[in-house]
Amino acid sequence: MDYIVSDRVKTLKPSAIREIFKYAADPTVVSLSAGNPAPEAFPVKEIAEISNKIMTENPIAALQYSVTEGYAPLRKTVSEFMKDEYNVGREFDDLIITSGAQQVMDLLTKSMVNEGDTVICEAPSFIGSLNSFRSYNARLCGIPLEADGMNLECLEKALQNEKNVRFIYIITNFQNPSGVTTSLEKRKAIYELAKKYNVLILEDNPYGELRISGENIAPIKSFDEDGIVAYAGSFSKILSPGMRLGYVIAPKPIVSKMVVCKQGEDVHTNVWAQMVAHQFMTEYDFKAHLKNLREIYRKKANFCMDLLDKYIVPNKITYQRIDGGLFIWCKLPEGADMLDFCKQAVLRKVCVVPGNAFLTDEKEQCSSFRINFSTPTDEQLEKGIKILGELAKEIL
Amino acid sequence: MDYIVSDRVKTLKPSAIREIFKYAADPTVVSLSAGNPAPEAFPVKEIAEISNKIMTENPIAALQYSVTEGYAPLRKTVSEFMKDEYNVGREFDDLIITSGAQQVMDLLTKSMVNEGDTVICEAPSFIGSLNSFRSYNARLCGIPLEADGMNLECLEKALQNEKNVRFIYIITNFQNPSGVTTSLEKRKAIYELAKKYNVLILEDNPYGELRISGENIAPIKSFDEDGIVAYAGSFSKILSPGMRLGYVIAPKPIVSKMVVCKQGEDVHTNVWAQMVAHQFMTEYDFKAHLKNLREIYRKKANFCMDLLDKYIVPNKITYQRIDGGLFIWCKLPEGADMLDFCKQAVLRKVCVVPGNAFLTDEKEQCSSFRINFSTPTDEQLEKGIKILGELAKEIL
Secondary structure, three states: OOOOOOHHHHOOOOOHHHHHHHHHOOOOOEEOOOOOOOHHHOOHHHHHHHHHHHHHHOHHHHHOOOOOOOOHHHHHHHHHHHHHHHOOOOOOEEEEEEOOOHHHHHHHHHHHOOOOOEEEEEEOOOHHHHHHHHOOOOEEEEEEEEOOEEOHHHHHHHHHHOOOEEEEEEEOOOOOOOOOOOOHHHHHHHHHHHHHOOOEEEEEOOOOOOEOOOOOOOOHHHHOOOOOEEEEEEOOOOOOOOOOOEEEEEEHHHHHHHHHHHHHHHOOOOHHHHHHHHHHHHHOOHHHHHHHHHHHHHHHHHHHHHHHHHHOOOOOOEEOOOOEOOEEEEEOOOOOOHHHHHHHHHHOOEEOEEHHHHOOOOOOOOOEEEEEOOOOOHHHHHHHHHHHHHHHHHHO | OOOOOOHHHHOOOOOHHHHHHHHHOOOOOEEOOOOOOOHHHOOHHHHHHHHHHHHHHOHHHHHOOOOOOOOHHHHHHHHHHHHHHHOOOOOOEEEEEEOOOHHHHHHHHHHHOOOOOEEEEEEOOOHHHHHHHHOOOOEEEEEEEEOOEEOHHHHHHHHHHOOOEEEEEEEOOOOOOOOOOOOHHHHHHHHHHHHHOOOEEEEEOOOOOOEOOOOOOOOHHHHOOOOOEEEEEEOOOOOOOOOOOEEEEEEHHHHHHHHHHHHHHHOOOOHHHHHHHHHHHHHOOHHHHHHHHHHHHHHHHHHHHHHHHHHOOOOOOEEOOOOEOOEEEEEOOOOOOHHHHHHHHHHOOEEOEEHHHHOOOOOOOOOEEEEEOOOOOHHHHHHHHHHHHHHHHHHO
16 A cells, blocks of 8 residues: 655654664663763652552542643642742633643644745754754744844744744743843844734743752743743653653743644553652652752763863864753854764764754754764763864864 | 643643543432443452551562563563463563553654654544544554444555554554454454554553453454554452553664653652562462452343343444444434534433544544443433433434
């Protein structure tokens, strides 16, 4: 049989990162290509205790069907936390639990974007989200990312010229892959532009709690008095990614459509995970846990940046120091063949992600690659970066 | 702001069943409207043991990111089980784990159906699946269901006349809502028709293990030498629905597209649940558990049918005896006002699901309603059916 696939998936490819994972599966290869949180950051003991308690005291609630919107106590707890800590959420907003923040990208696109409509995003941006938008045949329009966020002139031009722009997708803190944090001024400016052009913002903040230096910057959603921002939150980096737990805070009319879509997609999110997250946030010292996480990542990130400074000749590979997150964006000299560099690195058993994977058009020229420091051990990280440094010296 | 929603969700409504759940939440109301598995059917002790073991011995594997295709040992175990027990799965097929079988409906539609394309389904059929197809703007074409499955003449006519038919959706065993099991002859005929007209079949079998009488009938997928059947399986009725665990067995080119879509939807399914299911299938007596389940449901179903025979005057409400599953389809006399009957029942504190909720066009005439016997206690079931009997006597 000739399988006729839908137009929306015709050009959809497995994420380039996943292809690279094939090399990374070789145990002799040092993988700097993943995006896994550091395993030592998981509160294993607490999760085991809570899980055990649920299965002893309240197993049926964890095992039976539940409601699409999510486990009510968790919705309330997250809602209060986000209001108290970040002034996120208004009377006109609602919060639902999703199967990872990835599902927020999916459900918002499904609810608000017709095939051929435009989604504006940062260039580069997170490939998982871009593929989610692409899977509904959205047209992607990338806005060049500067050290403090999107180029505002390009953004306004896009808002003026692009047809049927449905939302602006932005990862405000320690962006994946660039590590860039959008400044407060730009956050405000982007909000005003969205308002002026009557376009939604999808603010994705999976790494916000992983700040290792500097002060927190208010989320765009915290300015949202007009009901134009959908905020995607995640438990993947602060509790466990394997649980697949995220949430969205957005105006009720949007959330109600997302709920109907979620019903047809997976009915509801795994209940055990929702109960574990709720008890972890309410019966343990959640803020102390977050502080501890920041310590872990501060150490890892600084170690990685020190290695880059130690092993890499500055005019060969440059990078912008990060204030948090999991990734560092490394730039080769203008004109260098980045793809060849990444291939040579694989031959020397180091895996990084070629930067063009994160562009709206993968065929565009890109001289950067992404490295991750949370997954490898310190030894692996040192070995990997040393090899990258040697390679750069030799071929660049 | 005026929220412009996408065309695909414009007419999408929350499932009518969920609306009815609002009444059902009233503890004084007897709800025969749910579709929850019987809580006593959950292997709570075993799940607690396994969960505890995972969190003690292998927590990081359960908490870290995993692969989109699913936990490899579970894929292998389910694959072998389905091959050994039902002759389902060929060399050209692949199996991936999904977030409930609901996600199979979603991913297959997303992968194979363009907006405006046609999906053929039984009429009536499971509302969750219909809404999933609708959410991609598929056109639904309902084929009248007879006591032994779809009307074959209507099916062939639809295959001849409908444009861009992408698949035939069929729940082969103890169909929701009708309770109908498609006969072996009709399964074979439907397979041949699909082959003749070059159309896929989506065979959904969430209740297959819950047979309470008669012999197992071979799944359509077991005849599939041509690679034209996608088979959706579920752990919801045999382990736990709260875990959100399902799977699909389908030809590799289809599955590979579904994987790309799943990546953008939820990255992968909750790992803890996948590990629990795997250990339950391999380290416990899984077949004895299934046998025990059938005992539980046999008792419940027979109790319910006995009550119907006891309390309901035969010419007022009729039903077809079931061989398994969770639902009984009750028919009022021709010309009776079914919606009014359901409303009157709610006023007397019994909730059932009006049959039109399961039609491709909810506005169509329907004289049936669905009752469920797995969720209520024996006392609730007796009370509820007695009230339905009294009501029928009074107003029909």
